[in-house]
Amino acid sequence: MLLNLGSINIDHVYRMPHLPAPGETLEAASYSLGLGGKGANQSVAAARAGARIRHVGAVGPEGRWARERMAEAGVDVTHVAVGEVATGHAIINVDAEAENTIVIFSGANRTLDAAAVTAALAGAGPGDTLLLQNETSAQVEAARLASERGLRVIYCAAPFEIGAVQAVLPYVSLLVMNEGEAAALRAALGALPEVAMVVTLGARGAEWLVPGEDRLSVPAFPVTAVDTVGAGDCFTGNLAAALDAGLAPAAAMRRASAAAALQVTRPGAAQAMPTADEVDAFLG
Numbered sequence: 001m002l003l004n005l006g007s008i009n010i011d012h013v014y015r016m017p018h019l020p021a022p023g024e025t026l027e028a029a030s031y032s033l034g035l036g037g038k039g040a041n042q043s044v045a046a047a048r049a050g051a052r053i054r055h056v057g058a059v060g061p062e063g064r065w066a067r068e069r070m071a072e073a074g075v076d077v078t079h080v081a082v083g084e085v086a087t088g089h090a091i092i093n094v095d096a097e098a099e100n101t102i103v104i105f106s107g108a109n110r111t112l113d114a115a116a117v118t119a120a121l122a123g124a125g126p127g128d129t130l131l132l133q134n135e136t137s138a139q140v141e142a143a144r145l146a147s148e149r150g151l152r153v154i155y156c157a158a159p160f161e162i163g164a165v166q167a168v169l170p171y172v173s174l175l176v177m178n179e180g181e182a183a184a185l186r187a188a189l190g191a192l193p194e195v196a197m198v199v200t201l202g203a204r205g206a207e208w209l210v211p212g213e214d215r216l217s218v219p220a221f222p223v224t225a226v227d228t229v230g231a232g233d234c235f236t237g238n239l240a241a242a243l244d245a246g247l248a249p250a251a252a253m254r255r256a257s258a259a260a261a262l263q264v265t266r267p268g269a270a271q272a273m274p275t276a277d278e279v280d281a282f283l284g
């Protein structure tokens with residue numbers, strides 16, 4: 001089983017002719033609502049990939065909509081609490097040139113605690129996987145508990161924050177980052193840490209690095225990308241699902257790369273995640 005301690009956001013997207021200046025009041029030309037947050041995106045990606053996935057998270061009273069969207073995608077949401085603190089959300093302003101400004105409020109995502117994690121991990125052990133990102137509270141407690149219980153712990157170091165990475169690192173089996181995050185980690189530590197790592201390289205593919213072993217490089221599949229938002233989440237969700245299902249690193253990386261290639265050919269983040277059947281067909 002795959003467990004994901006992750007953020008759940010509601011993305012409010014407003015389109016407007018220009019971004020508002022300080023003091024300006026501007027009427028938006030259109031408005032749309034979407035499920036977002038790295039955690040929710042990765043859970044949806046893993047569920048569509050066929051994983052048995054339990055999300056550990058929290059939303060506010062107005063977050064039932066997001067919880068329902070996740071359940072519809074096949075995510076077990078019994079450990080997504082509905083509390084009083086506002087649901088995490090993003091206010092995304094997009095102008096005519098597709099330039100944007102984004103305000104994020106973490107809200108309920110930062111109310112998760114050790115008790116919630118302990119309850120969600122009941123019955124999990126060796127053979128199971130805990131996935132987490134840097135958008136919730138209780139990351140260290142979850143990583144420590146999971147590692148003590150023998151789970152594989154996959155940490156997606158995004159949004160990058162050196163203190164957060166260092167705190168979970170002792171409990172991590174696999175660190176997943178994009179190129180920019182890997183560069184920031186190397187700069188902060190003076191070297192990359194002695195842990196298995198996956199570094200995604202956008203249209204150039206991805207690498208699996210294990211200290212003392214040859215690197216495993218997987219090319220990206222050539223596709224015409226229309227929207228790369230969520231590509232990393234698609235890759236990570238599929239990688240976690242494949243590893244949890246027992247696939248070897250090379251096979252898991254290939255599936256994740258194929259899934260992310262399909263995802264970037266479609267608009268949107270969570271709604272663009274491909275199914276296992278679509279990935280099978282794409283790989284032929």
Ligand code: ADP
Nearest residue numbers: 178200201202203205206220225231232257260
């Ligand atoms: P992030 O979205 O976190 O910045 P990347 O940009 O590295 O992550 O993308 C993650 C993965 O998505 C890549 O390793 C690759 O497999 C896939 N991907 C991203 N962009 C493309 C693209 N233009 N064509 C094909 N695959 C892509």
